[in-house]
Amino acid sequence: KIKHMKASPAAGAGATAxxxxxxxxxxxxxxxxxxxxxxxSNFRALERVFGCKIQLTRGPDSEKMKNGKLHKTLEFRAxxxxxxxxxxxxxxMMLGMGRDLERGMIEIGATAEEVETATSAxxxxxxxxxxx
Numbered sequence: 001k002i003k004h005m006k007a008s009p010a011a012g013a014g015a016t017a018x019x020x021x022x023x024x025x026x027x028x029x030x031x032x033x034x035x036x037x038x039x040x041s042n043f044r045a046l047e048r049v050f051g052c053k054i055q056l057t058r059g060p061d062s063e064k065m066k067n068g069k070l071h072k073t074l075e076f077r078a079x080x081x082x083x084x085x086x087x088x089x090x091x092x093m094m095l096g097m098g099r100d101l102e103r104g105m106i107e108i109g110a111t112a113e114e115v116e117t118a119t120s121a122x123x124x125x126x127x128x129x130x131x132x
Contacts, residue, residue, distance in 0.1 A: 028071050043091075
């Protein structure tokens with residue numbers, strides 16, 4: 001399921017270095033909000049910790065109906081395979097096992113420092129969102 005992306009000549013060196021590894025997961029629209037967190041704080045925290053980019057894909061294949069529920073495609077991109085896999089596994093743990101961000105990261109083997117960084121980042125992101 002993990003796909004290594006080839007560098008696009010039009011993207012430039014900075015853009016390709018930031019997204020060498022890519023994977024996707026389908027997520028129900030109902031689960032998206034609680035998994036992403038307020039102001040996407042959980043996803044933004046994972047991005048900070050693992051150096052990845054998490055975003056919803058766009059296009060004709062980005063939405064599907066499964067079991068009567070609308071599913072969207074969530075894309076993970078990172079410069080390292082570990083960063084992409086750790087973010088992807090954390091989200092899968094949060095979805096499949098109903099874990100919060102911290103517990104999901106612990107269960108997939110993230111370091112204590114990574115978990116603490118993500119927890120702090122989530123709080124900062126929510127505070128910034130509420131100040132707007």
